[in-house]
Amino acid sequence: MKDFRIRKQPMRAASYIMICSLMFCLSVTGQENKAPITLEYCIETALQKNLDLKSAHLKTSTSRVNYRQSRLNLLPGANANYNLGVTNGRSIDPYTNSYLDQRLTFSNAGLQINAVVFNGFRLLNTIRQNRYQLKASEMEVREAQQNLVLDVTLGYLQILNNRELLKQARTRMQTTRKQLDRLGSLYREGSGNPADYTDMQGQLALDQATAIQADNAYKGAVLNLYQLMNTEHIPHTDFAGVEPADTMSRYTLSADDVLADALANLAAFKAKELRLDAARNGVKVARADYIPQISVFGELNTNYSSAARFFNETGTAIEETGDFVTVDGQHYPVLREETLRAEEAIRYEDQFNNNLSSAIGISVSVPVFNGFRARNNVALEKIKAEESRVDLENTRLQLTRSIEQAYIDMQSAFDRYHILTAQVTAYEESFRVNEVRFTNGVSNIVEYITSKNNMDNARIAQANAKYEYLLRVRVLEYYRGL
Template identity: 55%
Template structure:
C-alpha cells in the first residue's frame, strides 16, 4: 500500500510539472507521512549506508580467519645476456620464459587476534544497526511531533478565521448604525481597530501554519504541497499511568541509543584483546607449488653414429696407427610448454613462527590506546544514561504541568465563554460599551488559543515519553 501511495504522489507531481497548472495538494495521514519519510529521508539513508559499511567490515574480519590462497603466472621474452631458468646458466640469445605458482598461507595461532577482531567488528555492526534503528525511531518521532505541530497551527488558523467572522458580524451591525448616524460612532471605530488586529493575527497564524508544513515537507524530503488529515484527538485526558522511574527503566532497557553505546563498549573490550595479541608469537603454515618454462630448454635424441679421427695414434712394432672413435649423433628437439610445466613442478611446505622480541613499545602503546577507547566508550554510555535521566524527568514534569494547565484552562474557557455570551447580549442591547465587549471577546479567544496550545503540548510530551519507553 505504501508503494502505491508513493507512486500516486509521484504521478501527481509529474502531472503538475507537465501541465503547468495550479499546484495540487495530496491529503496524507500520519502513517502516510511516516512511510514517505522512511523511504525519502536523507539522514536515514546516510545511517543505512553506514550500517552497510559496518556489515562489510564484519564480513571481512570473519573472512580473515580463512587461509589465503594466491596464484601467479607470468610470461615474457628476454634478449641479450640472461640466465636460462631451465639450466640456471648464462646464455646470450633471445629467450621466452614463463613461471607459474600457487601459494597457501594459514594462521595457526596468533593470540586469538583474528577471532577477537571478528568479534569486535560484530559488536560494531550491532552498534551500527542500533544507530540505524535509533535514526529510524527519531525520524518517526520527529514526523509525529511535526505532524501534531501542523495540526496545532491549523487549529490556531481556524480560531483566527472564526475570530474575524465574529468581529465582522459586529462590524457590519455597527456600520449600519454608523451610516444611519445612530449610536456611538467610537464603537464602530473600536471594531475597525479590532478587525485590523484580527487580520494581523490571521496573517501570523497563516505564516506559522505554512512554516509548520514546510518543516514536515523537509522531513519527508518532498516538494509536494501536502494537506494533512485530522487525527482523532481525545476529548478528555487522563493522568499518565506510569511514573518517571518506570519510564526511565524502560528507556534504558529498550532504547536503541542505549543499546548502541553498550555494543560500542563491548567492541572496545575486544579492541583491548586484539591489541594484547601483539605480545604473543604468531604461528602460521605455508605451502608453495611452482613450475617454469624456457624456450632454451632442449632434449637431444640419438640419430646415429659416425667414426671420427681422435688425432691420437698408437705405435705398434715401430709403426704409427691413428686412433678412431665412434661418436653418437644427437638431434636437438624443443620441449613443449606443457611438458616443461609438468617436469619442473616443485613444492615447498613449512611452518613459520614470528616471535615479538622488541618493537619500540608499539604493542604496549597500542594496548594503552585501546584501554583509553574502552574508558571513553564507558563514559559515553554513562553520559547517555545521565542525559536520558535528565531529559525524561524534564519531559515528565512538563507533561504533568501541561495536564494540570489543561484542566485549569478548560475551566477558564468555560468561564470566559459565559462572560462573552452575557457581554454580547448586553452590548447588543446597549447596556455595555464596545470596550467591555472587545475585552470579553479577546479574553475568550485568547483562552481558546492557550487551551489549544496546552492540549498539543500535553500530547507532544506523552508522545515523547512513549518514545523513551520504546513504543515508537
C-alpha cells in the same frame, strides 16, 4: 448521407459535453471527498523515503560487509602467479641456471597457499568486534527510525496545534467583522458612536494580522512535515485529528518507570552499550601484536625457457681422438666411437610438467621489536574503550535528565490544560453576556473587546496546553522505546 451527417454531429457534441461534465463532477467530488492524511500515513511514508534513515541503512550495510569479511579471514589464503617475458643479452636461463648471451623467452608460474594457525586470537576477537559493531549499527538504524517517528509525530501535532490556532483566529476575525458591520450600519444611520466604529476597525485589523501569522505558522509546520517525509507538498490537504480534549487522561507511569523501560529498550542506549563491547574487543585485537604468529604454507612452481633443448641419438661415428700409439716403431691413431645427437626444442607444456616443484612448511613470526607500535596500539584502544564507557555514562545521565524534565513538563501541561479549560468556560460565558450587553447598548466597546480578547487568549492557551501535553506523552513513549 448529407442529412445524416448534419444530424449526427450535434449528437456527438452533446455526448462529448456530457462525458466531460461527468468527468469534471467526478474529479470535483473526488477532491471534496479526499480522505485526510493520517499520522500513520506520514510515519510510513517517512520510514520509506527519509534520506537520513537511508544513510543509516547504508552504514549498517558497511558494517555487515566488514563482519562477513572478518569471518572469511579464517579461510586459508591462496594466490597464483604467472608471467611471460623476453630478455636480450646476458641473462640466466631459468631452465639450467646458466648464463646465456642470446635472446631468451621465459615464463614461470606458481601457486601459494597460506593458512594462519595461531595469531593470539586476533581473528576471533576481530570477528567479535565486528559483530558488536554490526549490532550497534542495527540499533542505530532503530534509533534513527525512532527519532524519525518522534519527529514526524511532533511535526504532525504541531500542524494540528497551528490548525486549531488558525481556526480560532479566523473565527475571531469573523466575530469582529460582524460587530463591525453592525456598528457600520449604526454609524451610517447616525445613531452610533464613531469612536466605537473606528475602535472595532482597529480590532479587525489586529485580528487579521493574527490570522495571517497563524496561517503562516500552519503552512510552515506542513512544510516541515513534508521535508521529514521527503515528499512534495500536496496542496489543499487536510490532516486527521488526534484524541479530543475530553478523553485526555493523566499519564499513569512514573518517571522511574519510563527510565527503566528506556534503559532496557531504547535503541540509542543499547547502541552505546554495543559500541563499548566492540571497543573492549578492540583492545584484545591490539594485544595480539605481542604474541607470535604461526602459519603453514604450501607452494607449487614451474617454469619455461626457450633455450631448453632435447638431444636425441641419431647414430654413431668413429672419430680420431688426436692421440696415437706406437707399435714396433709404427704410430697408430687412437679411435673412439662417438654418439651422434640431434638438438630438439622442448615444448612449452612439457617444460611446465617436467619442471614442477613443490614445498610445504610452517612459519613462525616472533615480534621482537617494532618501535613500541604494539604497546601504543593497545594504549590507543584502551583510550577508545574508555571514551565509549564515558559516552555510555553520559548518555545514561542525559537520558535521566531528559525523562525527568519531560515528565515534569507533561504534568504541568496536563494541570494547565484543565485549569485553562475552566477558564475558557468562564470567559465564554462572560463574553456571551458582554456581547449581548454591547449589542443592546448597555456596555461600551472597551468592555466588549476586553471580554473578547480574554476569551480568545484563553482558548489559545488551552489549545497550546492540550497539544503540549500530547507532545510530552509522545516524548515519554519514545523514551520507553515504543
